Amino acid sequence: MQNSFHSVRLLEDECKGCTNCIKHCPTQAIRVYQGKARIINHLCIDCGECIRVCPNYAKQTVIDELAIISEYPYKVALLAPSFFSQFPNATVNQVHQAVKELGFDMVAQVGLGAEHLNIAINQWMQENPLRPLISSACPTIVRLVQVRFDELIDHVIPLEAPIEITASLVREQVTKEKGFTSSEVGVFFISPCAAKVSAIKQPITKNSSGITGAISMREVYGVILGKLSSIPADISISKQDLVASSLGMLWGKRDGEGVALKGTRVSVDGVYNVINMLEDMAMGKLPEVDYLELQACPGGCVGGPLAVQNPFIAKTRLETLCAQLPQGPLLEKADILQRYRQGDYYWKLPIQPQSSLSMDGDISKALTMIRQRETIELGLPGLDCGACGSPTCQCLAEDIARGMASENDCIFRLRESVQSVAANLWRLSKQVPPTLASQPDFETIDEEE
């Protein structure tokens, strides 16, 4: 199946088989089997909610280690706005310098790609009357639409995410000005989330990503923090580094994307809120909205599961930082429109719908299974306790109808079964063989005499 790669993984040894993650997974993609919380591949959207809620740190992200950068002659770090929000007292320039001291030759701010997108999206909205449009910047949202709201795929803006646009700009500049071939340039994203890692390793809308690898914010956080203290606040940025204005930087937080966009926009953060919003949209409830800015993490990317700082502090920090930056845009609109017309920003592939809820490829068979699901559900207690390993009774009923579980997985059903067996045993135990029983009600020859 397509999109089989997920960066969220289970560390088997750490998993205690509790039910925290199955209860919090927004797409009901986790089941506890044999004491371990397994992720169902085709349902996972890499949102990282399980990483957040696991008390045993058993859910992790598969991600590159920093050492990997040494394999490339020219090393570039892509820094998201959320990265700058992690260090409360550091200037943008200090952060650039600290990252370079990790071994990078160049730093590029992802906010720059976002600024390109501001202009490209405005143009796209002018040319396409379909509304509401869904932002494609958050890869978890794109994946969510793909697996749960495939009827809304047409509404997703088919333009690249800011990280991909920034990576293209980096490659363009480095190959032109430094004389490296593209394969000699390692472009690494320091990621606040698992979803962007998956989008880099196995992109949905193109064959391969322009980004070489992803490194976790968590991994570098401590080292950067240590370096920052010895870097002067007034250090200057090297000219080759790519920088963004506040317009691009604001994309790192909720309500920041649409600042430069025309029309009515609504911002939603948190994956559960986003799902409710998409449900409403699918029923035609949002006719007056032009642009839906949807972000899976609380507060936007600043609340990413691999970010270290408290998301609310990080959001405020980013706002403060943006107030100190040039207001932007720093770009020539004509240049960006030229790139837009060349097709530079478009997805290379459309999103392929994956109707993950479907019971069976054959509709008639699916209807039979739906009927089974309902009969089974009637026999379940409706407590959604999770002890069976499925998040809800309805979900267990679905799993049983799909042949993935059995009714006795429910401890209440199991108890009923045991009670019924025990009652049978009790009844049988009181039965006495005829040789020992009292005389039945008929006359015997002895009595006649």
Place this chain on the structure above:
Amino acid sequence: MPNSLTYSFAVEAGDFNKGGDAAGKIKKILKLAGLPSTVIRRAAIIAYEAEMNIVIHSVGGALRLNLNPERVELIAKDSGPGITDVSLAMQEGYSTASDEIRALGFGAGMGLPNIRHNADHFAIESQVGVGTTLEVYIDVNVS
């Protein structure tokens, strides 16, 4: 005889809290059935508009789904008060909704036209004092 499923959901008048629940459940069933996304989209919009019509305009009723591999049939039936002039109600922008209802974002007079627009077959019957019955279906394979 094709394999079919039937559901009936009671819809209460004036209950904006639960309004939309039946449409949501219907959408989930259609997803489980694995219908094409275009069919699900249209059916969800019809179900929601029909359900809200009962909530807003009627004294109560029910939304019914008949589903088989060829067809999604939705029947909205209420027990009154009935529509005085059906052809007027079918016009875009015409609505008898109160200002309070409009303030909630409903009553734009697009409900019935929107239902007809999304359906392959559309029939409405209404009798003042008795009630309204709306019957629509979507063909699964044509669209």
